[in-house]
Amino acid sequence: MVLALNFCVWFWPIVFAYCEGVGITPIESVKGAADEGVREQPRTIDGALVDALWQECETASWGLGRGEFSRILHEVGAAHNFGLEDGAAASRPQQAAYFRGLRLGDLVLARACAAGNERAWERFVAIYREPLVRAAIAITGSDTLGRELADQLYGELFGLTTRDGERRCPLESYRGRGSLIGWLRTTLAQRHVDHYRRTHREQPLEEFDTPAAEAEVEKPAAELTVLETAVEGALKSCEAEDRLVLAAYYLDGRTLLQIARVLEVHEATVSRKLKRVCEEIRKQVVKNLRSAGLNRRAADEALGADPRDLDVNLKKLLQYSQLDAFKEKAG
Amino acid sequence: MNSNPKLELHPDAESLNAFAERALGEQERGRILAHLSECGRCRRVVYLAQEAAVEMEPELAVAAAAAAPARESETTQKKEARFWNWRLAWVPAGALAVMVTAAYVVHVRQVEVAGEQAKAAREAAAQNVEMAAAPETAQMEMKAAPSPGGHALTGQAPIAANELRQESPDKGLQKKMAAAAPAPLGVPEATAESSSDEVALPGTSGAAYPAVSADALRKPEPATQLQQGFAVGAPQVQIQTAGAPPQAGTVKPVMHKAAGGMLAAAARSAQVEADRGPAGGEAKGQQMGGGVFALGRAKLAPLPSGLPTVSAMPARDSTVAVDGAGGVFVSGDAGSHWESVAKQWSGRAVEVRLQTPVAGESTTYSAGAVFEIVNDQGQVWVSTDGRYWKAK
Numbered sequence: 001m002v003l004a005l006n007f008c009v010w011f012w013p014i015v016f017a018y019c020e021g022v023g024i025t026p027i028e029s030v031k032g033a034a035d036e037g038v039r040e041q042p043r044t045i046d047g048a049l050v051d052a053l054w055q056e057c058e059t060a061s062w063g064l065g066r067g068e069f070s071r072i073l074h075e076v077g078a079a080h081n082f083g084l085e086d087g088a089a090a091s092r093p094q095q096a097a098y099f100r101g102l103r104l105g106d107l108v109l110a111r112a113c114a115a116g117n118e119r120a121w122e123r124f125v126a127i128y129r130e131p132l133v134r135a136a137i138a139i140t141g142s143d144t145l146g147r148e149l150a151d152q153l154y155g156e157l158f159g160l161t162t163r164d165g166e167r168r169c170p171l172e173s174y175r176g177r178g179s180l181i182g183w184l185r186t187t188l189a190q191r192h193v194d195h196y197r198r199t200h201r202e203q204p205l206e207e208f209d210t211p212a213a214e215a216e217v218e219k220p221a222a223e224l225t226v227l228e229t230a231v232e233g234a235l236k237s238c239e240a241e242d243r244l245v246l247a248a249y250y251l252d253g254r255t256l257l258q259i260a261r262v263l264e265v266h267e268a269t270v271s272r273k274l275k276r277v278c279e280e281i282r283k284q285v286v287k288n289l290r291s292a293g294l295n296r297r298a299a300d301e302a303l304g305a306d307p308r309d310l311d312v313n314l315k316k317l318l319q320y321s322q323l324d325a326f327k328e329k330a331g
Numbered sequence: 332m333n334s335n336p337k338l339e340l341h342p343d344a345e346s347l348n349a350f351a352e353r354a355l356g357e358q359e360r361g362r363i364l365a366h367l368s369e370c371g372r373c374r375r376v377v378y379l380a381q382e383a384a385v386e387m388e389p390e391l392a393v394a395a396a397a398a399a400p401a402r403e404s405e406t407t408q409k410k411e412a413r414f415w416n417w418r419l420a421w422v423p424a425g426a427l428a429v430m431v432t433a434a435y436v437v438h439v440r441q442v443e444v445a446g447e448q449a450k451a452a453r454e455a456a457a458q459n460v461e462m463a464a465a466p467e468t469a470q471m472e473m474k475a476a477p478s479p480g481g482h483a484l485t486g487q488a489p490i491a492a493n494e495l496r497q498e499s500p501d502k503g504l505q506k507k508m509a510a511a512a513p514a515p516l517g518v519p520e521a522t523a524e525s526s527s528d529e530v531a532l533p534g535t536s537g538a539a540y541p542a543v544s545a546d547a548l549r550k551p552e553p554a555t556q557l558q559q560g561f562a563v564g565a566p567q568v569q570i571q572t573a574g575a576p577p578q579a580g581t582v583k584p585v586m587h588k589a590a591g592g593m594l595a596a597a598a599r600s601a602q603v604e605a606d607r608g609p610a611g612g613e614a615k616g617q618q619m620g621g622g623v624f625a626l627g628r629a630k631l632a633p634l635p636s637g638l639p640t641v642s643a644m645p646a647r648d649s650t651v652a653v654d655g656a657g658g659v660f661v662s663g664d665a666g667s668h669w670e671s672v673a674k675q676w677s678g679r680a681v682e683v684r685l686q687t688p689v690a691g692e693s694t695t696y697s698a699g700a701v702f703e704i705v706n707d708q709g710q711v712w713v714s715t716d717g718r719y720w721k722a723k
Binding site: 080083084085101131134135138139173174175177178179181182183185186187188189190192193194197240241242243244247248251252254258261262264 | 343344345346347348349351352353354355356358359361364365367368369371372374375376377378379380381382383384385386387
């Protein structure tokens with residue numbers, strides 16, 4: 001009897017303490033408690049989390065109220081579904097983890113600038129004006145072009161462009177993933193590349209040699225046709241990262257160091273990967289040739305064919321467009 | 332998502348930047364990667380932005396520090412704390428490594444020194460054996476009073492030498508040196524009361540230390556090492572039987588003067604040879620006092636006078652030595668460093684020894700070691716610490 005009494009005296013407080021620790025309150029049903037954090041699909045962001053983030057980012061000093069900050073968080077969270085797969089519902093801890101992973105300080109500053117806050121602009125100019133110019137110069141490789149590019153972007157950021165009578169600021173598209181200076185650099189690079197592509201297309205015709213009359217297209221040998229098909233199949237079977245390494249090294253002429261910086265791996269890792277991918281492609285080509293009916297010896301001989309005899313457009317193969325990879329349309 | 336004039340779809344600047352800064356989830360990163368593998372324009376954008384970032388790294392650090400939110404500073408603090416923790420961890424690790432290395436070096440050195448010492452002792456023992464086997468072999472008689480069950484210890488030098496061959500070189504040398512002590516300065520004295528074969532060593536109490544059989548004296552057991560000095564002044568060995576009168580059966584080994592003189596010369600030659608060692612000489616001796624009776628090794632540094640050591644005697648925590656000019660020195664660290672002792676005696680000191688216990692008393696040294704200095708006229712001064720002497 002005494003033992004049972006002691007059991008009750010010690011057992012239930014422990015149970016209640018555990019329930020309190022995991023967030024189960026006595027008025028919640030057991031089912032509801034079990035589903036906490038798993039099936040909960042909040043449509044709103046926890047107010048306490050918004051308050052905490054609002055204070056951490058010193059949002060008030062940029063003239064953004066709590067309501068505006070909450071709206072920004074909703075927009076940012078919904079834009080990428082809190083970093084989850086499409087259709088998945090983010091629990092409160094997942095929301096908190098997503099927001100903690102963002103550059104909220106940069107985000108608040110960018111949004112305050114987009115809203116036209118003077119103090120925010122002063123801060124922005126003090127921090128990013130000079131780096132912006134230097135980045136533009138580094139990207140263009142020319143002081144004049146760099147300053148021109150930076151001024152152009154700076155004007156856009158300041159909201160000099162309007163669309164449908166409404167002032168548009170590119171900073172509104174910044175959602176805190178990655179640093180603001182990185183976003184500025186990438187935006188500059190985008191503008192520069194697009195500008196280059198436009199102007200490249202506008203080059204005068206006299207710079208181009210008149211193409212020679214096409215010779216009679218000889219029908220390639222049957223082995224070469226099989227080889228072309230095998231190479232195409234092998235390249236298409238590569239994984240995305242492998243194709244990126246191949247394209248960057250062989251098409252873009254990037255160095256191993258440049259590729260390594262993009263992939264954030266060591267230079268030697270890129271070198272090994274490149275070697276491995278080439279080996280795999282070779283094996284895959286041989287495999288495709290053999291599956292096309294060639295024996296081992298014939299497949300090896302086919303690999304020794306002069307590449308100039310092949311009508312394989314590697315650039316086209318490695319850079320075929322997958323427009324369905326992104327949902328958004330240009331606009 | 333941005334577009335070019337041909338309405339191609341590309342990731343927007345934020346996605347590309349987040350990809351470059353590893354700020355994307357796995358799924359979105361895979362999508363960007365797939366696009367980059369096929370889109371030369373976006374690859375170029377990423378490369379240009381990356382190159383600009385590399386050129387602007389110092390400025391970036393400043394800008395990032397200025398615009399970093401509190402969370403970022405916390406992260407930085409954590410990283411710094413981690414760095415400092417690791418840095419602090421290197422200190423004890425380095426100290427440990429140094430200690431291990433030092434211990435290894437000391438060990439190797441000790442092994443080398445022990446090897447050299449053993450070699451020297453073997454050579455000295457071999458010399459002594461040859462001398463003991465000479466025609467003028469000394470004979471030592473031990474006279475014992477008849478008693479039931481008692482035994483008489485009769486020893487001859489050749490026999491002792493044969494025994495010494497079977498012992499370790501160091502122990503053999505010590506025994507030889509002890510046996511070589513001239514009779515007037517410290518004749519080894521054995522007192523046997525022979526109802527049992529137990530041996531009580533001087534300076535030890537029977538209760539504190541186990542008694543050993545008299546036969547064990549002939550064996551190289553560490554517990555039965557004879558107390559001895561370096562050159563002269565061998566102490567006593569008492570063989571007692573509990574319950575018997577102390578003087579009932581006394582065995583006194585008597586050493587012929589010829590043999591004693593020869594062996595003493597051998598011991599001195601061994602001492603001189605030891606003095607020629609690299610560190611001024613190594614010697615073994617027993618440290619005795621406070622009831623402790625242990626064989627200790629003393630590595631004697633050269634005396635400050637630069638003269639050879641004529642006599643030295645280690646005790647519990649002091650070592651006293653006499654040089655060739657009669658100077659007395661005392662060492663508190665087993666002979667590593669010596670201090671000169673002001674002369675408080677007449678004549679020239681020729682020997683230092685531990686105080687000879689009175690026959691029959693087994694606790695002579697229970698209160699601590701008492702050094703004795705003997706001058707060239709045979710007068711004796713005593714001291715408990717080796718520094719302050721008074722006439723006996």
